Amino acid sequence: MPLYEYQCEKCQNQFEVLQSITQSNDIENQVKCPECGKIETKKVFSVFSSQSNQNGSSQLSTNTSSGFN
Numbered sequence: 001m002p003l004y005e006y007q008c009e010k011c012q013n014q015f016e017v018l019q020s021i022t023q024s025n026d027i028e029n030q031v032k033c034p035e036c037g038k039i040e041t042k043k044v045f046s047v048f049s050s051q052s053n054q055n056g057s058s059q060l061s062t063n064t065s066s067g068f069n
């Protein structure tokens with residue numbers, strides 16, 4: 001289950017919410033702040049490890065087909 005980080009826009013409290021993917025559609029904007037109980041929270045994205053997609057040098061072996069006659 002993914003762990004989302006939210007921040008309350010009222011008290012600036014940051015908290016983490018465990019949400020399943022199937023539930024994340026509707027309740028995304030209805031996460032209650034555990035501190036003040038407001039639902040005016042926004043999802044913040046924690047630090048992601050930026051992985052640059054490097055294309056590995058894929059060497060295509062030349063297909064030498066020897067024809068038998």
Ligand SMILES: [Zn+2]
Nearest residue numbers: 008011033036
């Ligand atoms: Zn709050």
